[in-house]
Amino acid sequence: MSEPRTAGKSEQTRALIVETALRLFRENGYEATTMRAIAKEAGVSVGNAYYYFGSKEELIQAYYDELQDEHNRACQAVLEREQDFAPRLLGVLRARVDTMVPYHAFAGKFFKFAAEPTSPLNPFSSESGPARAAAVAIYRELVNGSSLKIDPEFREELPELLWLYSMGIVLYWVHDSSEGCRKTYLLVERTVPLVNKMVMMSRLPGFKSVARELVGVIRDVRD
Amino acid sequence: MSEPRTAGKSEQTRALIVETALRLFRENGYEATTMRAIAKEAGVSVGNAYYYFGSKEELIQAYYDELQDEHNRACQAVLEREQDFAPRLLGVLRARVDTMVPYHAFAGKFFKFAAEPTSPLNPFSSESGPARAAAVAIYRELVNGSSLKIDPEFREELPELLWLYSMGIVLYWVHDSSEGCRKTYLLVERTVPLVNKMVMMSRLPGFKSVARELVGVIRDVRD
DNA sequence: GTCTATAACACGATAGAC
DNA sequence: GTCTATCGTGTTATAGAC
Numbered sequence: 001m002s003e004p005r006t007a008g009k010s011e012q013t014r015a016l017i018v019e020t021a022l023r024l025f026r027e028n029g030y031e032a033t034t035m036r037a038i039a040k041e042a043g044v045s046v047g048n049a050y051y052y053f054g055s056k057e058e059l060i061q062a063y064y065d066e067l068q069d070e071h072n073r074a075c076q077a078v079l080e081r082e083q084d085f086a087p088r089l090l091g092v093l094r095a096r097v098d099t100m101v102p103y104h105a106f107a108g109k110f111f112k113f114a115a116e117p118t119s120p121l122n123p124f125s126s127e128s129g130p131a132r133a134a135a136v137a138i139y140r141e142l143v144n145g146s147s148l149k150i151d152p153e154f155r156e157e158l159p160e161l162l163w164l165y166s167m168g169i170v171l172y173w174v175h176d177s178s179e180g181c182r183k184t185y186l187l188v189e190r191t192v193p194l195v196n197k198m199v200m201m202s203r204l205p206g207f208k209s210v211a212r213e214l215v216g217v218i219r220d221v222r223d
Numbered sequence: 224m225s226e227p228r229t230a231g232k233s234e235q236t237r238a239l240i241v242e243t244a245l246r247l248f249r250e251n252g253y254e255a256t257t258m259r260a261i262a263k264e265a266g267v268s269v270g271n272a273y274y275y276f277g278s279k280e281e282l283i284q285a286y287y288d289e290l291q292d293e294h295n296r297a298c299q300a301v302l303e304r305e306q307d308f309a310p311r312l313l314g315v316l317r318a319r320v321d322t323m324v325p326y327h328a329f330a331g332k333f334f335k336f337a338a339e340p341t342s343p344l345n346p347f348s349s350e351s352g353p354a355r356a357a358a359v360a361i362y363r364e365l366v367n368g369s370s371l372k373i374d375p376e377f378r379e380e381l382p383e384l385l386w387l388y389s390m391g392i393v394l395y396w397v398h399d400s401s402e403g404c405r406k407t408y409l410l411v412e413r414t415v416p417l418v419n420k421m422v423m424m425s426r427l428p429g430f431k432s433v434a435r436e437l438v439g440v441i442r443d444v445r446d
Numbered sequence: 447g448t449c450t451a452t453a454a455c456a457c458g459a460t461a462g463a464c
Numbered sequence: 465g466t467c468t469a470t471c472g473t474g475t476t477a478t479a480g481a482c
Contacts, residue, residue, distance in 0.1 A: 010448070035474065045450045046475090056474065108340040115338030117331040117398045124398050172444070175340045175347050183444050190440040197433055210420055217413040221395070221406050233465080258458060268467050270460080275465095279458065 014052045017042050018062040025063075030109035060110050060121060063103075068131060070099045075138050085146040086196040089162065092142055093188045096166055097173060101181050104173070111174045123167065124223070136163045150202055154211045157218050158199070165195065237275045240265050241285040248286075253332035283333050283344060286326075291354055293322045298361050308369040309419040312385065315365055316411045319389055320396060324404050327396070334397045346390065347446070359386045373425055377434045380441050381422070388418065 020042035024033040035056055039046045053059050078091030100107065113121045120127035123135075139159035148155065169191075173184040202211035243265040247256040258279055262269045276282050301314030323330065336344045343350035362382035371378065392414075396407040425434035 013448080034472085045452095047451080047477095048449055050475070051448070112335050112339040116335040117400075122398075175345070175446075177340075187440070187444045190436075190443065194433065194436055194440065201430075201433075207424075210417065210424075213413075213417055217410070217417065220413065221410045223398075236465085257456080259456090269458090270468075271466050273459065277459095 013044065013048070017044065017049055017052055018059060021059045022063055022066075025106055026103070030106050057113055057119070057121065060113060063110065064121070064131065067099055067103075068134065071096055072134070072138065074099060075142075079141060079145055083146065085143070085148045085199070086192060088142045088146055089195065090188065090192045092138060093166060093169060093192065094185070096169065097181060097184050097188060100170070100173060104176075104181060108174055132163075135166075136160055139163050139166070148199070150199065151208060151211055153215050154202055157215050160218070162195075165191075236267065236271070240267065240272055240275055241282060244282045245286055245289075248282075248329055249326075253329050280336050280342070280344065283336060286333065287344070287354065290322055290326075291357065294319055295357070295361065297322060298365075302364060302368055306369065308366070308371045308422070309415060311365045311369055312418065313411065313415045315361060316389060316392060316415065317408070319392065320404060320407050320411060323393070323396060327399075327404060331397055355386075358389075359383055362386050362389070371422070373422065374431060374434055376438050377425055380438050383441070384437075385418075388414075 017038065021033070021038045024038055024041060027033075035049060036046055038059075039049045042049070074095035075092050078095055079088060082088045082091055103110075113119050114123060116122055117124075119125065122128065123132055136159050139162040142162070143155060143158050150158070169184065169188060172187055173181060176184045178184075201207050240261065244256070244261045247261055247264060250256075258269055258272060261282075262272045265272070297318035298315050301318055302311060305311045305314055326333075333344075336342050337346060339345055340347075342348065345351065346355055359382050362385040365385070366378060366381050373381070392407065392411060395410055396404060399407045401407075424430050
């Protein structure tokens with residue numbers, strides 16, 4: 001019978017490799033960091049690194065997971081604090097940007113992989129399904145915990161729409177070269193009231209039909 | 224004095240390399256096609272291929288340029304034929320998808336580079352400035368040639384907004400694995416009436432302010 | 447199952463000769 | 465402008481040790 005310690009050791013090695021990789025990525029950039037350097041710095045062999053991670057790209061998944069955890073924690077605080085829809089949305093999106101900002105310098109290199117349809121890293125892939133579901137769940141909690149009075153069908157789809165909106169913010173952020181990503185924060189602060197206004201308007205007669213139609217489109221083109 | 228033929232030869236070699244590369248990309252995919260294979264098939268040395276194109280990635284630019292030309296031609300036909308805003312938009316977007324569909328199999332590999340902020344291939348880069356301006360110009364002609372009665376400030380920004388919308392369609396298309404990209408066509412057909420309706424509504428009192436605010440946001444966060 | 451050590455491979459890219 | 469030779473990289477293979 002093997003000790004439970006064995007599994008612990010394995011996890012330890014895996015974690016060591018990830019930490020080392022992320023540190024080197026941060027210090028020298030993604031492309032300048034070689035698998036040989038990661039292995040050497042972590043004190044393992046190249047073969048061992050490949051035993052745990054099928055490719056250099058796969059190391060990025062660990063970074064995504066870390067980001068997601070961090071964002072989740074930040075969101076819980078926001079959603080406990082705020083009651084209304086707009087401040088909740090603002091807080092969640094600000095938290096999203098906050099967690100990403102420290103990695104802005106090399107996020108672009110990572111983002112490249114997320115953009116590839118065939119990559120498991122892309123947020124629409126089946127492999128990203130659980131991560132995506134977790135992210136959408138935040139927006140569902142955001143919506144459900146607020147006193148938003150809108151069409152139930154629209155309310156059902158709103159979390160996914162908000163997640164898409166957040167992906168748009170991320171897309172802008174990746175390309176934002178302003179100091180401290182000031183412009184991304186500006187984009188969030190200026191668009192949240194707009195989104196809020198449009199959501200509110202969806203109740204008005206004459207706009208219900210637009211909202212309904214929007215729901216129909218989403219359901220038809222969703223994978 | 225060198226003959227003008229010399230410059231012609233250079234252009235000839237360059238064109239030969241591009242043609243060969245695009246053909247091989249199409250036949251075997253982007254990643255399976257090596258620079259060695261391109262050079263060999265074109266009858267030049269690897270070093271010579273790199274003399275004309277700084278990287279394998281750079282060969283993709285030629286493909287983009289080709290797509291853009293094709294789309295421009297298709298759009299002229301549409302814009303001569305249609306007068307109203309909605310059919311013009313529908314025609315232009317359908318043409319956009321039409322020109323891309325034959326390349327769907329390997330477009331994803333290309334798209335990856337377009338997503339990288341540091342790449343000259345990305346549509347928001349300064350190197351893409353002229354191509355982007357040409358693309359936005361199509362939407363400007365689309366708007367100006369139609370009898371659309373909207374706020375002048377909003378009208379000024381609408382072409383860029385429509386271009387962004389078209390980029391969203393492209394983004395969806397890249398990930399669309401339905402036969403013949405049926406779902407992308409569906410997305411276009413279902414969202415164009417929605418966009419049209421929202422643009423029309425921007426005239427109504429109570430929505431003018433939203434449209435104005437949107438214009439303000441765009442101007443503030445634009446690079 | 448976890449790990450080392452080293453060699454080898456194919457590729458993108460570059461150097462330097464002609 | 466064009467070539468050949470070479471480099472550095474991600475990745476794989478081999479051949480084992482514990």
